[in-house]
Amino acid sequence: MRIRATVAAVTGAVALSAFAGTAAHAAGNDSAYRGEAVKIFQGAHAGAAKQGVKATGSDGDLTPLDASFSNFKIASSIKVGTTNHVATTVTYTLTHGADVDIQSDEFATGPFIYKGSYDDADNALFGDEPATCKVVTTTTASCTGKIDIYPGDGFLFNSDAGSWKGAALAFDLDPVDPENGDVAWADQGALGKTSVLRNSKLTVNASPEPVKKGKTITVTGALTRANWEDNKYHGYTKQSVQLQYRKKNSTTYTTLKTVTTDSKGNLKTTVKASADGYFRYKFAGTSTTPAVTATGDFVDVK
Template sequence: MRIRATVAAVSGALALAAFAMPAAHADGSASSYRAEAAKMLGTSGKTAYTGSAPAAELDVSFSNFKIASAIKVGTTNHVSTTVTYTLTHGAGVDITSGDFATGPLIYKGSIDNPDNMLFGNKAATCTATTSTTASCKGLIDIYPAESPYEDEGYELLNSDAGTWSGGALALKYNNEDSTLRGGLGTTKLQRYSKLTVNASPEPVKKGKTVTVTGALTRANWEDNKYHGYTLQSVQLQFRKKTSDTYTTVKTVKTDSAGNLKTTTTATVDGYFRYNFAGTSTTPAVKATGDYVDVQ
């Protein structure tokens, strides 16, 4: 389940209530799950939640939260990342009950007033390790080309790229008791990047100039297209035909459209590529080497 706050203030309790739907929906298809969550949150863009807050907190806590250090998200593909954590619960909490559910989440901003919050399509799977602890495994599901609301934009905004916090929740469907906790870990949500290279002429005479062009682009989550990543430092690298190792020739900056262009001198047969080290919002990427025959 994915939730974008539709007003500035969505408390943790209210966001959690979107997860607290009848058990039949918890095991249903992703589409019905999303539809129910969107209905409970309200789709007008003017109200965050139209139901009631959870009745009481469950006697549970979360620890050992583990998630990938970075999640690369493109323009259209569904992206899932696995989260594991330990659930500790009181003797009065039956985690095997049909009306109990728990799941991981990530959020941007604060847990009580999130700018955005992302869940998984289904609740986590938990295996009891002692009478009061369980090892849990769930997913965070991301659909960059979709929105859970009928009259709003995409699920992610470009400003969402960067560091997100991790959290988890537990709830009982029947009586709406629930617990939501944040600050369990961090991950980076990054705009997927692409990098191309073309070295010419091919073949080229030894000592002559080789022109190397390319482009660095990254996902735009607001129009589902790739656009140039401007004014970024990118390394031009070369690997001899007889070697497995690339060495850096020079550093070049992308222009206002994300394009790259530079020249170098042809010496021996080999491969040219561009190498981008990445930023907090955009992952590192290497172009596939382009072979040049030096005669």
């Protein structure tokens, strides 16, 4: 399991030791929640303490919590650049046992997304804060949380781009003796899906301007996308991009031809000048990179 977060990967035993005595504060401490959720998720999936087995070196047990999740909704795709924090909202239904007090200070729940196998995820992304839940019945609640992504902090590899699955978790300290470190835990995967995409940029420049009717116009541009490993934008090579044109005073673009980016992501082609209008490049996107359209560049034809 590879989870790049603000806490290092830990074994189940270490995770529980680190968690003991601190979970009660996670729901009220925004900076703590992500770390605690990651630790417990890793501890649960390490297998050492999955079903109430006491973890070596820990004073607490990880035991099942009577909770499940459904109606998980998340954006179909999430565009992530090189440095800026990105957050996306998730909603879901929490169903729990009548003896689970979701309004307790010792209880917290939240959504997350993961890449690869749920039992041995390649990566997982959580929220900075626990979800907020509105009680619907004595055993159900409507919850809203966020997934927070910080590409500049090394949360992602380029290989992480593409399809991810949605999941949710909930944990609760022993309500009778919270200091003993016992943690009740529930998590559930395959609740939904989204795509985490390497953000793209596209430029266009048509010249010369002005130009005489019938003369050649050269249209250049560049298609780049975010590199999550060096936090820069690099050319997206060998990609098909449409060159489009619309006449002045028209609202409709038509495709003139398809151009392929070179080894540096650059675009270059020529057309004959016919009338005043706008030229733009349009990229349809791929499974790892979102669609993007350049702002039209006006050419005055004499």
